[in-house]
Amino acid sequence: MQKHIHEWIHLHREESTAFLQKLVRIPSTQGNEQRAQFLIADKLLELSLDVDLWEPDGEALALHPYFCSPRNTFIGSPNVVGVLKGVGGGRSLLLNGHMDVVPEGNRAQWQDDPFSGNVVDGKLYGRGATDMKGGNISLLMAIEAVQSLGIKLKGDIIFESVIEEESGGAGTLAAIVKGYKADAALIPEPTNMRIFPKQQGSMWFRMEVKGRSAHGGTRYEGVSAIEKSIAVIQHIRELEVDRNARISDPLYANNPIPIPINIGVIQGGNWPSSVADTVKLEGRMGVAPAETLDDAKEEMRQWMAKLSVKDPWFAAHPPTVEWFGAQWVPGNVDPDHAFMQVLMQQFRAVKQDEPVIEASPWGTDGGLLTQVGDTPCIVFGPGITQVAHYPNEHIVLEHVFEAAEIIALTIIQWCGLDNSEA
Amino acid sequence: MQKHIHEWIHLHREESTAFLQKLVRIPSTQGNEQRAQFLIADKLLELSLDVDLWEPDGEALALHPYFCSPRNTFIGSPNVVGVLKGVGGGRSLLLNGHMDVVPEGNRAQWQDDPFSGNVVDGKLYGRGATDMKGGNISLLMAIEAVQSLGIKLKGDIIFESVIEEESGGAGTLAAIVKGYKADAALIPEPTNMRIFPKQQGSMWFRMEVKGRSAHGGTRYEGVSAIEKSIAVIQHIRELEVDRNARISDPLYANNPIPIPINIGVIQGGNWPSSVADTVKLEGRMGVAPAETLDDAKEEMRQWMAKLSVKDPWFAAHPPTVEWFGAQWVPGNVDPDHAFMQVLMQQFRAVKQDEPVIEASPWGTDGGLLTQVGDTPCIVFGPGITQVAHYPNEHIVLEHVFEAAEIIALTIIQWCGLDNSEA
Numbered sequence: 001m002q003k004h005i006h007e008w009i010h011l012h013r014e015e016s017t018a019f020l021q022k023l024v025r026i027p028s029t030q031g032n033e034q035r036a037q038f039l040i041a042d043k044l045l046e047l048s049l050d051v052d053l054w055e056p057d058g059e060a061l062a063l064h065p066y067f068c069s070p071r072n073t074f075i076g077s078p079n080v081v082g083v084l085k086g087v088g089g090g091r092s093l094l095l096n097g098h099m100d101v102v103p104e105g106n107r108a109q110w111q112d113d114p115f116s117g118n119v120v121d122g123k124l125y126g127r128g129a130t131d132m133k134g135g136n137i138s139l140l141m142a143i144e145a146v147q148s149l150g151i152k153l154k155g156d157i158i159f160e161s162v163i164e165e166e167s168g169g170a171g172t173l174a175a176i177v178k179g180y181k182a183d184a185a186l187i188p189e190p191t192n193m194r195i196f197p198k199q200q201g202s203m204w205f206r207m208e209v210k211g212r213s214a215h216g217g218t219r220y221e222g223v224s225a226i227e228k229s230i231a232v233i234q235h236i237r238e239l240e241v242d243r244n245a246r247i248s249d250p251l252y253a254n255n256p257i258p259i260p261i262n263i264g265v266i267q268g269g270n271w272p273s274s275v276a277d278t279v280k281l282e283g284r285m286g287v288a289p290a291e292t293l294d295d296a297k298e299e300m301r302q303w304m305a306k307l308s309v310k311d312p313w314f315a316a317h318p319p320t321v322e323w324f325g326a327q328w329v330p331g332n333v334d335p336d337h338a339f340m341q342v343l344m345q346q347f348r349a350v351k352q353d354e355p356v357i358e359a360s361p362w363g364t365d366g367g368l369l370t371q372v373g374d375t376p377c378i379v380f381g382p383g384i385t386q387v388a389h390y391p392n393e394h395i396v397l398e399h400v401f402e403a404a405e406i407i408a409l410t411i412i413q414w415c416g417l418d419n420s421e422a
Numbered sequence: 423m424q425k426h427i428h429e430w431i432h433l434h435r436e437e438s439t440a441f442l443q444k445l446v447r448i449p450s451t452q453g454n455e456q457r458a459q460f461l462i463a464d465k466l467l468e469l470s471l472d473v474d475l476w477e478p479d480g481e482a483l484a485l486h487p488y489f490c491s492p493r494n495t496f497i498g499s500p501n502v503v504g505v506l507k508g509v510g511g512g513r514s515l516l517l518n519g520h521m522d523v524v525p526e527g528n529r530a531q532w533q534d535d536p537f538s539g540n541v542v543d544g545k546l547y548g549r550g551a552t553d554m555k556g557g558n559i560s561l562l563m564a565i566e567a568v569q570s571l572g573i574k575l576k577g578d579i580i581f582e583s584v585i586e587e588e589s590g591g592a593g594t595l596a597a598i599v600k601g602y603k604a605d606a607a608l609i610p611e612p613t614n615m616r617i618f619p620k621q622q623g624s625m626w627f628r629m630e631v632k633g634r635s636a637h638g639g640t641r642y643e644g645v646s647a648i649e650k651s652i653a654v655i656q657h658i659r660e661l662e663v664d665r666n667a668r669i670s671d672p673l674y675a676n677n678p679i680p681i682p683i684n685i686g687v688i689q690g691g692n693w694p695s696s697v698a699d700t701v702k703l704e705g706r707m708g709v710a711p712a713e714t715l716d717d718a719k720e721e722m723r724q725w726m727a728k729l730s731v732k733d734p735w736f737a738a739h740p741p742t743v744e745w746f747g748a749q750w751v752p753g754n755v756d757p758d759h760a761f762m763q764v765l766m767q768q769f770r771a772v773k774q775d776e777p778v779i780e781a782s783p784w785g786t787d788g789g790l791l792t793q794v795g796d797t798p799c800i801v802f803g804p805g806i807t808q809v810a811h812y813p814n815e816h817i818v819l820e821h822v823f824e825a826a827e828i829i830a831l832t833i834i835q836w837c838g839l840d841n842s843e844a
Contacts, residue, residue, distance in 0.1 A: 200639055204694040215811065216684030216706040217622055217784035226688050230652050262638030264698055265691040266648050272626040272686040272747065273706035279688065284638040284695035325694065362639035389637070 001151075002349060005408045008145045009401050016141050016404075017124065017397055019043070021117035023133045024126035028099050033077050033163045036099050040161045041080045043140060047147050049082030049159065056163075056174035064177065066372050068168030068327045079171050080161040081180055084143065090154025090416030094182035094375050095143070095407070096172060096365060097136035098165030101128035102389050109391035125394040130383030134395035135188030136161065138382055141404035146411055155415030158182055165365050168326040172365035176373035184339035184414060185375045188403060189364050190383025190395075195347070197340055197378050198251055198359035199366050200259055201287035201330030203296065203323055206280065207232065207304075209268070210317040213277040222275030223313060225268050229279040231311055232319055236261055236283075239303045247288060251335065251359035258359065259286030289332035289359060297323060328363020333376045339414060343378060346409040350402060380406075423573075424771060427830045430567045431823050438826075439546065439819055441465070442559045443539035446548035450521050455499050455585045458521050462583045463502045465562060469569055471504030471581065478585075478596035486599065488794050490590030490749045501593050502583040503602060506565065512576025512838035516604035516797050517565070517829070518594060518787060519558035520587030523550035524811050531813035547816040552805030556817035557610030558583060560804055563826035568833055577837030580604055587787050590748040594787035598795035606761035606836065607797045610825060611786050612805020612817075617769065619762055619800050620673055620781035621788050622681055623709035623752030625718065625745055628702065629654065629726075631690070632739040635699040644697030645735060647690050651701035653733055654741055658683055658705075661725045669710060673757065673781035680781070681708030711754035711781060719745060750785020755798045761836060765800060768831040772824060802828075 028036040037053065044051045056079060058072040080099075086092070104114035104127045112118055114127045124134070143159060158180055162171030209229040214222025240261040252258035263283040269276025287296045300321065308315035333340065335357060347355040366377035382399035450458040459475065466473045478501060480494040502521075508514070526536035526549045534540055536549045546556070565581060580602055584593030631651040636644025662683040674680035685705040691698025709718045722743065730737035755762065757779060769777040788799035804821035 202639065202695065206694075215784060216682060216686055217624065217708060217782075219682045219684045220678045224685070226655070226685050229688075230655065233648070233652065256642045260638060260641045262641045262695060262697060263646070263648050263691075264638055264694040264696050266651075266698070266701065267689050269685075269687040269704075272628075272704040273624065273684060274686050275684060276686055276688070282691075282694040286639060360639075362637060 001412065002409060004149050005145050005405055008148060009141055009404050012141065013401060016137055017119065020124055020133060020137045020400070024117040024124065024129050025115050027115050028101055028128065029103050030100055030164070030167060031077060033099050037078045037080045037161060040099065044080065044082030044159065047082070047144055049084050052081040053078050056170065061170060061174055061177065064173060066173055066329065066368060067170060069164055069170040070167055070325065074163065077163045079163060079174055081175060082159040084157040086153040086155045086415055087418045087420065088154060091184065091414055092156040092158065092182035093411060093414050094158045094160065094180065094185035094369065095139045096160040096162060096185055096187045096369065097132055097139055098162050098171065098365065099136070100163050100166050101131065102166050105391060111392055119397070122397050123394040124397055125392065127393055129395045130190045130393050131388035132189050132381065132383055134383050134400045135190065135381035135403065138188050138400050138403040138407055142408035142411055145404070145408045151412060152418035153412065153415040154418050156182065157411060157415065162365065169328065169365045169368050172368050173372070176368060181373055181375045185366070185369045185377035186407065186410070187364055187366050187377060187379045188381030188407070189379050190385050190388050191360065191379055191381050192385050193382060193399060193403065194356040194358050195343060195378060195380045196358055196360040197333040197335045197337065198249070198289035199331035199364050199379055200289065200359065200361050201293060201328050201363045201367050202284050203287065203293055203327040204282065204284055204325040205300070206282045206322045206324050208320045209279045209281065210319070211275060211277045214275040216273035216275060219275050225276045225279040228313060229266065229268060229281060232281065232307065233263055235307055235310065236263065239300070249359060251357060254358065255361060259288050261285050287330045289330045291330060293327060293329060329367030329371050330363065331366040331370045331377055331379070333370060333378055337376055339376060339378060342413045343380060343410050346406045346413060349409065350406045423834065424831060426571050427567050427827055430570060431563055431826050434563065435823060438559055438563050439541065442546055442555060442822070445555045446539040446546065446551050447537050449537050450523055450550065451525050452522055452586070452589060453499060455521050459500045459502045459583060462521065466502065466504030466581065469504070469566055471506050474503040475500050478592065483592060483596055483599065486595060488595055488751065488790060489592060491586055491592040492589055492747065496585065499585045501585055501596055503597060504581040506579040508575040508577045508837055509840045509842065510576060513606065513836055514578040514580065514604035515833060515836050516580045516582065516602065516607035516791065517561045518582040518584065518607055518609045518791065519554055519561055520585070520593065520787065521558070521583050522585050522588050523553065524588050527813060533814055541819070544819050545816040546819055547814065549815055551817040552612045552815050553810035554611050554803065554805055556805050556822045557612065557803035557825070560610050560822050560825035560829055564830035564833055567826070567830045573834060574840035575834065575837040576840050578604070579833060579837065584787065591750065591787045591790050594790050595794070598790060603795055603797045607788070607791045607799035608829065608832070609786055609788050609799060609801045610803030610829070611801050612807050612810050613782065613801055613803050614807050615804060615821060615825065616778040616780050617765060617800060617802045618780055618782040619755040619757045619759065620671070620711035621753035621786050621801055622711065622781065622783050623715060623750050623785045623789050624706050625709065625715055625749040626704065626706055626747040627722070628704045628744045628746050630742045631701045631703065632741070633697060633699045636697040638695035638697060641697050647698045647701040650735060651688065651690060651703060654703065654729065655685055657729055657732065658685065661722070671711070671781060673779060676780065677783060681710050683707050709752045711752045713752060715749060715751060751789030751793050752785065753788040753792045753799055753801070755792060755800055759798055761798060761800060764835045765802060765832050768828045768835060771831060772828045
């Protein structure tokens, strides 16, 4: 069986590369996913899957407690799901990948057009190549290999091409709400072929630190919001130390700060010779796999309340804390879960090597699937973590094909081979 | 003589208040000074002064080493000078005030229209009332009182109504370049009736602190420019301590930080979940009366070079330092200067009290007059320091009249009374 799969994939390298090029050449940034999703829907129809293409109802979805998106309408931004029914009696598998890509950023930092899809030295370049159109191609190759080789499965395969992963997961949430679930799920996000049964969640926060304005020549008559924001940043740094000291999960053994709190934006004051009266801080709080978003928010709230013990200024002028923008629910599947065993086994079979098992330092839609969608999700894919969201993003095509092979074998092993006709 | 002056001023309170209202109702922000300056020129002609109204030649002025302005053309922004020639044999006096005002800022913070000129409880309200149209009215009343009473002076009076004080002094510089100078000068900036023989200078700087970007979930792979900017701010704070420890001038006895370094603006990073790779800091460096701008710049340069001793990151990535925007040359007149004696004497005569002598915590055009224009300048005026540049700026009219009286007597005493006809 492994030999057949390997050969099929080997023979369809060029065809799949061309399809990945086609996908990468569509700049499917937020709001512009439709063309790419139509292409996927066509492909699923060609593979004889039952295809469901729909634009999520933003107003209805916005009522869901896990809804998080900067927009409330998804007109022109369809989700696509394809279902391959098994003959019954097997375990179902959900294969999920997102079609939205982050913007290309500063074009001057790209050596080529950001959406070129060019192949150089076995690497395919362009925004989304790694995150995560390459992984999506691995999924489609795996399904097509199984179909083309006439393999009959017991369990169902549910393939999801979703929108909105990059801004909070509303696409995957919409598929959950529509009722799609399975006994296990795989998302081929760019993990450098590592296997992540757990994923760090995260949330964005915004704080406003207050001071009191004065002329810079008599700055002692004011209170600098810039100096107060330094105290706030140092206070948050202590919270980060405290939270990470509690992480003992061996999957984080190689990670110096398993759940970081990053202050990414600072902005305050508006005149060089005035004392700044306000500073805005924006950041990202990492959430541990075993934690809930609400627990993490509550810990931040309580920690910030302690600021006034250090400096009475904060008692009268507490910084405001607001949770805004994106959030990713953490994912938390037991490394001993049966689906982990199957995936690791197929990894060893194809790679002739032991897989690296870790907890991801970032969130994916896997958290939603596991915690909200009742579908334990593991993240494993061919892309390069380091180039995701960066200029000159690319993927090693060989890894796309290897991942396809591992996933095809995993599908067969997990869903079960139907031998009734054999 | 004092009695005549007092009576004349008392009788012209309403007329002068109306003129101040007229001036305040003209929003003479940078670039919009013309209407107010024409009004002043009319007044000077009415007082039979020789009037010189001209738009400074921006291109020529820009070549001057002390030129500092965000613009290089002054078309529509005239300076006005009026000269009252004495009969000879006396000391000349230059009376300088600026007609430009800072913008009104957020109108919602004003209880009334920012340019209302309304009088409530003896206070006249509006942007520029204190800084420094009220002081200018004191000067004009003093000159008019002397003229109206038929007092003949030995020395010349040079009255200057200048542009650009709020953005680096190009108006006063243009008058210096044109040749206007005297044996002493007075600027009635808002000092709360304190006398400032010395004035703090200042310069604006901009620094760019560098980091290295990374995803917030793996922030340890990057270098946060926000954290590095905290180190830079603390380093600058040490320089401030060091520089102020060297100030022993008794005029600064009541000032906790005679020459502050204020960081007024901080701005860095552009994404909550990314490690910030750049932070911009903008600030104002106070310059001691006895110091030159260049000395202070050089001290900052040398101090910033020491950052790399604290943190090797700065050796490879030194923050850039740029001097930009406005600068004010410090002023430094000996408190025992003859003009100080005259001014203090007349202050005592009118106020029946001892004047407060201090060094100002901010720069004025006095530094240019003293250091560049060869005209020792003292700052003393009726405005309220605390409301300058703030919403609901106002001035106590009684102080305008008191200052006018002190200045009229100072003019007579300094320039010398011509008794030849008497």
